[in-house]
Every structure is written in structure tokens, then in C-alpha cells.
Amino acid sequence: MMGRKVTVRDVAAAAGVSTATASRVLTHSTSVNPEMARRVLKASSELGYTANVFARALRTQRTDTVGMVVPSISNAYFIAAVEAVERELADSGRSLILCDARESVETEAQRIELLVQRMVDGLIVVPVTAFDSVPAIEAAARQGPVVLFDRWADAASTDYVGSDNADGLRLCVDHLRARGCRSIVYVGAKPRTSTAYERHKAFRELMGPADGADGADGSTLLGEFSIEWGVDAARQLLGRDELPDAIVCGADIIAVALLGTLREAGVAVPEQVKVVSYDDLLLGQLTVPRLTSVRQPIDAMAAEAVRLLDERAGRPDAPVHKSIFRPTLVVRESTGR
Incomplete structure (x- = not known):
């Protein structure tokens, strides 16, 4: 197999199982006989198999990634928010792609468009401004789930999570x-x-x-x-x-x-x-x-933002939801x- 990418078919042959069984094990789609699963995982490790995420995305219409755009990563609050969202996504086997808007509405719009083109499953956005950020957010929301975090954008018809x-x-x-x-x-x-x-x-x-x-x-x-x-x-x-x-x-x-x-x-x-x-x-x-x-309560807010993304993915036409959390001193x- 030197010089070419290892495929699911190769893993299946090495493990002595069908290609369908190997695929189910490697994608965690359904449960498989434990002994067969062990053989598939052992073969995939020995052969150096890596999943073709782009092919899987085209097949499943999911990339298991969420994009997040913050105004500036130099602000420690946004770092804390990103860490909380990333932890929440990791619990469900998903990854976060982070973009820094650099306090610029123009850069924010470019980053949002880039993430949409990357086929992320949803977007969490902390708007740079309450007004000028609206067009880019609305454009993204027409193509997939978007949740605003910490800050709302005026007249944007998107889900929102923040504190009082x-x-x-x-x-x-x-x-x-x-x-x-x-x-x-x-x-x-x-x-x-x-x-x-x-x-x-x-x-x-x-x-x-x-x-x-x-x-x-x-x-x-x-x-x-x-x-x-x-x-x-x-x-x-x-x-x-x-x-x-x-x-x-x-x-x-x-x-x-x-x-x-x-x-x-x-x-x-x-x-x-x-x-x-x-x-x-x-x-x-x-x-x-x-x-x-x-x-x-950043952890609770992050969990709610991810929940709303998932809910919006399943019910695109559901009413817009705004979750407001109470702070403490x-x-x-x-x-x-």
C-alpha cells in the first residue's frame, strides 16, 4: 500500500470482515460485534488508516465541526467563552474552528463566509457590533444554524444566548x-x-x-x-x-x-x-x-448555545429562541x- 491512501476496503480485508462492517466500526454509526470491532480497529491502526472527512461530509452532510467567530482573541473573556464551547463540543465528539474578527465588521463578514464555505455544521458568533454585523449574520443563518453568544445583533432573526x-x-x-x-x-x-x-x-x-x-x-x-x-x-x-x-x-x-x-x-x-x-x-x-x-455562567451558556445549534439543525423553521442567564456577584x- 506504499504510495497510496489506505481505504476502508483495505482495513476490511486486513481484519477479515466485510467493507460495510469496517465502515460501521470506523464511523461509529451502529454497534458491531465487539470481536469484529477490535479486529477492525487493530487493522486500521496497523495500516495507518485516516478517515476521508470530505468524502464523509458529502455523504452525511455533516462535518462534525462548529465555527465560532469572536471580536478579538486578545480579550480574555472571549478566550474563556471559546474554551467553554470547545469543551462542550468535545463531549459529543465534535471540533471547533475559531476565527478572530479583529474588531472589524469587514473581517467578521469574511470569516463567517469562510466558515460557511468550509461546511461547518453551525456557527456561534459574538458580534463585533449590534448593528453593522447583522447582514453577514443573516446571510449565514439562511444557510445553516447560527447562535449569537453573549451579544445580540439588532433585528437579527437568530437564536441568542446571553446573561442578564x-x-x-x-x-x-x-x-x-x-x-x-x-x-x-x-x-x-x-x-x-x-x-x-x-x-x-x-x-x-x-x-x-x-x-x-x-x-x-x-x-x-x-x-x-x-x-x-x-x-x-x-x-x-x-x-x-x-x-x-x-x-x-x-x-x-x-x-x-x-x-x-x-x-x-x-x-x-x-x-x-x-x-x-x-x-x-x-x-x-x-x-x-x-x-x-x-x-x-459561561459553561452553562456554552452548553445552551450548542443545544440551540443542534435544535436548529433538526428544526430549521422553529421559532427563534433567546436564553438569558442570571449572573452572580x-x-x-x-x-x-
Whole structure:
């Protein structure tokens, strides 16, 4: 067999079984006599057999792969989400193909189209924006199952899995008020994404006009979900005559940079200012002090996203489903024990 690819027929001949039996063993399609299965697997290993995934995909109309597109793999939250989805898929013998949109709607559209061309069985997408991402998502949804994860896209008729951002911000504000905080500043991202919009909106509604939550007095600072913005926001706050009692960050990636900048400036957290954030990433447990943060049930969200993909594959015309999970607050030293 030197110089040519080993086939199922070759494995069957070596194992002394029919080609149909060898195929059933190698594709795990139906149960086979244990002794025959052992002989087939032994022969396939000795011959170096590898499945022709493209031929199998054409035959079964499945590739056992799911595509996932995230705005940026430099954001630790998206890494955690990818890991959770990959674990869930692995439990059912499937693989994940990951694409980074690089915070670009144009790149996102290219990656989505590429994954569709690769015949993935479904797509999980974290949209770059709530609006401009819609056309590419809708185009993909016309060709196969698509689930939006963490962020929704406005008017997109696709299934969605996320957490209750308003409830998460309520947990933050209630916690700080219970600690005696009165002047509270929100440091988040501009409302290009659903998460940025919902968290900022929730903060404004929770604080109310009397607290200056319209941002006119600097009670909200909006930039990006990035380390650079966390540093910049901290410097802006340090430049004021007086620090607030507390700071609510729209994401851990902002809060970690903000905490580091405050510490470098000699500001004591939580004694001079308390800091609370959103996402509860491992990064927040490595800061000094450790970060109080809202935890999203990422594993449960990933399991639901995969479930919805499978359900959509079986029922393409089923009503659109939106699953919203409740977050919890994990209290650590940045707001005081």
C-alpha cells in the first residue's frame, strides 16, 4: 500500500470482515460485534488508516465541526467563552474552528463566509457590533444554524444566548451602596455592542438623574473594552479634584488596567475608592487587591448555545429562541471584605 491512501476496503480485508462492517466500526454509526470491532480497529491502526472527512461530509452532510467567530482573541473573556464551547463540543465528539474578527465588521463578514464555505455544521458568533454585523449574520443563518453568544445583533432573526446585564449591574450598585458608597462612576465601552449598551443603560437607570448618571457630571466614562481604555480612564479620574467613592467597570479587561494604574498612583483600593467589575475572569483573581466582579455562567451558556445549534439543525423553521442567564456577584478585596 506504499504510495497510496489506505481505504476502508483495505482495513476490511486486513481484519477479515466485510467493507460495510469496517465502515460501521470506523464511523461509529451502529454497534458491531465487539470481536469484529477490535479486529477492525487493530487493522486500521496497523495500516495507518485516516478517515476521508470530505468524502464523509458529502455523504452525511455533516462535518462534525462548529465555527465560532469572536471580536478579538486578545480579550480574555472571549478566550474563556471559546474554551467553554470547545469543551462542550468535545463531549459529543465534535471540533471547533475559531476565527478572530479583529474588531472589524469587514473581517467578521469574511470569516463567517469562510466558515460557511468550509461546511461547518453551525456557527456561534459574538458580534463585533449590534448593528453593522447583522447582514453577514443573516446571510449565514439562511444557510445553516447560527447562535449569537453573549451579544445580540439588532433585528437579527437568530437564536441568542446571553446573561442578564441589567441584573448584573444591579448587583454591582446594590453591593456598593451597602458598603456606604454614594458617588459612583461607571467606566465602560461606547454602546456599539449590546453588552456595552445594556450595562451602561442599566447603570443610568439604577443611579437616576439625581446621581448625575446621564454622564453630564462625569459619572460615566465610555471608551472601549480594552486595557488601554482602562489605563486612560484611570488617569482621567486621577486628574480630578476628588476621587469617587466607587468605580463600576463594564468589563474585567478595563478593571484590571484601571486597578493597576490606581495602584501605581498610590491610591489605596478599597480604602480610598472601591472597584467592582463584570465577567469574573481569572485575571481579576491575580490583581492586588483581588477584584470583586459579576460572574456569568459561561459553561452553562456554552452548553445552551450548542443545544440551540443542534435544535436548529433538526428544526430549521422553529421559532427563534433567546436564553438569558442570571449572573452572580463574587465579592473580593477590591470592595472590602
